[in-house]
Amino acid sequence: MKRGKIWAVGGGKGGTGKSFITSSMGTALALKGSKTILIDADLGGANLHTFFGLNRPRYSLSDFFDKKVPLQEIILQSGIPNLGLITGSIGSLDSEGINHAQKQKLFRHIRTLDADHILIDLGAGTHNNTLDTFLLADNMIVVTVPEITALENMYHFIKSAYFRKMKFIFKTYNLNATIQDLWKNRASHNISSLKDLITHLKESSDHIRNIFDSEMSGFAVHIIVNQVRTPRDILVGLNLKSVCMNFMGLPVIYSGYSRQDDAVQKNINSKEPFMIFNRLSPVVKEVKTMTENILTGTNISVRKDLDDGCLSKIL
Amino acid sequence: MDVYLKYYDLLEQPPEATLEEISKNYSDLKTLYSGDSIEITALNSDFSQELQQDYLSRLDDAYEKLKLLLENKKPVLVKKTVIMDDSLSEWINSIKCFTGVALKSIRERMGVDLKDIFAATRIQPQYLEDIENEQFRSFRAEVYLRSYIVEYTRFLSLDTQKVLADYLPRYRKFHGHNADT
Ligand SMILES: Nc1ncnc2c1ncn2[C@@H]1O[C@H](COP(=O)(O)OP(=O)(O)OP(=O)(O)O)[C@@H](O)[C@H]1O
Numbered sequence: 367m368k369r370g371k372i373w374a375v376g377g378g379k380g381g382t383g384k385s386f387i388t389s390s391m392g393t394a395l396a397l398k399g400s401k402t403i404l405i406d407a408d409l410g411g412a413n414l415h416t417f418f419g420l421n422r423p424r425y426s427l428s429d430f431f432d433k434k435v436p437l438q439e440i441i442l443q444s445g446i447p448n449l450g451l452i453t454g455s456i457g458s459l460d461s462e463g464i465n466h467a468q469k470q471k472l473f474r475h476i477r478t479l480d481a482d483h484i485l486i487d488l489g490a491g492t493h494n495n496t497l498d499t500f501l502l503a504d505n506m507i508v509v510t511v512p513e514i515t516a517l518e519n520m521y522h523f524i525k526s527a528y529f530r531k532m533k534f535i536f537k538t539y540n541l542n543a544t545i546q547d548l549w550k551n552r553a554s555h556n557i558s559s560l561k562d563l564i565t566h567l568k569e570s571s572d573h574i575r576n577i578f579d580s581e582m583s584g585f586a587v588h589i590i591v592n593q594v595r596t597p598r599d600i601l602v603g604l605n606l607k608s609v610c611m612n613f614m615g616l617p618v619i620y621s622g623y624s625r626q627d628d629a630v631q632k633n634i635n636s637k638e639p640f641m642i643f644n645r646l647s648p649v650v651k652e653v654k655t656m657t658e659n660i661l662t663g664t665n666i667s668v669r670k671d672l673d674d675g676c677l678s679k680i681l
Numbered sequence: 682m683d684v685y686l687k688y689y690d691l692l693e694q695p696p697e698a699t700l701e702e703i704s705k706n707y708s709d710l711k712t713l714y715s716g717d718s719i720e721i722t723a724l725n726s727d728f729s730q731e732l733q734q735d736y737l738s739r740l741d742d743a744y745e746k747l748k749l750l751l752e753n754k755k756p757v758l759v760k761k762t763v764i765m766d767d768s769l770s771e772w773i774n775s776i777k778c779f780t781g782v783a784l785k786s787i788r789e790r791m792g793v794d795l796k797d798i799f800a801a802t803r804i805q806p807q808y809l810e811d812i813e814n815e816q817f818r819s820f821r822a823e824v825y826l827r828s829y830i831v832e833y834t835r836f837l838s839l840d841t842q843k844v845l846a847d848y849l850p851r852y853r854k855f856h857g858h859n860a861d862t
């Protein structure tokens with residue numbers, strides 16, 4: 367059986383549009399003819415089903431956790447061809463409520479789902495379960511908005527994910543004490559940031575440098591800037607790319623942006639999937655563009671559009 | 682070249698970028714990292730004043746270096762020091778007319794290879810040979826021939842004006858006074 371590509375959408379801050387973007391990208395993939403499954407892993411505040419106008423889902427992840435129903439059997443019809451939905455359990459569990467064994471079992475089941483693409487919607491915050499699900503993905507995606515608080519949380523989220531992965535890897539090499547000690551005594555080593563820590567570790571031995579090269583170099587986060595209102599907001603993604611590389615030492619890909627559109631809220635309230643009922647909204651095209659870019663691992667090119675002034679006219 | 686790749690990296694441009702593109706990115710990056718944009722403010726402790734100073738000075742340096750590189754894109758002239766001893770310059774002074782044959786014998790006595798002239802001037806050796814053999818057919822317009830002779834004589838430290846005054850009339854005569862001037 368083929369193994370589908372796993373996408374995880376997180377980003378730290380609440381309300382940036384993670385669920386909206388996940389549901390819309392999933393729809394875009396399904397409309398292209400790919401077999402797609404959405405999973406609502408926001409165990410504390412599951413609401414992905416709402417984006418498809420479903421209000422009392424028949425099954426949810428609590429059937430999987432509590433009643434041991436296989437994951438494959440709790441997939442709901444989203445109402446859109448090729449698009450299945452696994453809903454979170456509303457209210458009954460919070461993300462800290464599942465234990466290590468349950469988490470491993472969920473990951474195992476996710477990996478064996480029969481689909482081309484599996485998109486996982488994560489909750490806000492940087493809880494370990496959230497980070498672990500994020501790290502499970504082939505495509506790690508963060509959704510942010512052009513606002514200082516959202517960017518602060520997003521930086522923190524990306525660094526936390528990197529740090530957690532680094533700890534996992536070092537553990538498999540029996541080096542977890544090294545990294546823990548170094549971080550505990552960081553002041554004496556003049557380490558004040560994650561970037562310093564990485565630099566210090568890489569310089570400490572060839573062995574460790576090789577571990578970074580072989581295990582961590584694939585770590586690349588896709589950034590989506592949601593709810594943009596001005597051309598300057600669109601540049602945020604470009605700037606984040608530069609900032610993350612220069613001052614966190616972490617590569618990111620600017621996959622796309624989507625503008626603020628009141629139709630989004632209207633559609634949710636009238637229980638109509640956005641991508642189907644709003645074909646004329648520019649957001650539909652923007653979502654398709656970011657989906658394509660994530661599929662191919664490319665950066666969106668905005669500089670030229672901005673220079674030509676064509677974006678300022680529409681925004 | 683490795684060091685230049687580092688400069689290109691800093692300016693976040695590929696090595697084939699034009700100076701114009703580099704300048705644009707330079708000013709964008711400078712604005713981003715010297716101001717108080719939201720992307721920078723949100724970095725908090727990951728962006729100290731020292732880090733900022735260090736980054737900006739590296740950026741300035743990289744830009745200056747690339748600007749110099751791209752403004753002087755021509756290869757550096759590696760003019761072979763021609764040994765002009767007294768007897769050689771006396772002999773050159775005694776030459777009545779700078780024909781192609783004369784130019785060739787001067788060059789050979791100086792021990793200069795056509796490849797040396799090519800390396801410095803980027804004039805194809807074929808054309809240099811044609812000048813020396815007075816293959817006037819190869820030069821469809823006088824301006825080209827003239828510019829080649831200027832470079833050729835400069836390389837050999839000859840009196841450019843005198844060579845032109847001797848050589849060009851022969852070319853014109855061949856083309857039956859029809860050549861443009
Ligand atoms: N591009 C947009 N234009 C207009 N409104 C938007 C846009 N994206 C999201 N919204 C609005 O923002 C609200 C929050 O979106 P969403 O639920 O997708 O965020 P979230 O990041 O999943 O939140 P949480 O962290 O609570 O899970 C939605 O109710 C929606 O109406």
Ligand SMILES: [Mg+2]
Nearest residue numbers: 384385408488
């Ligand atoms: Mg959500």
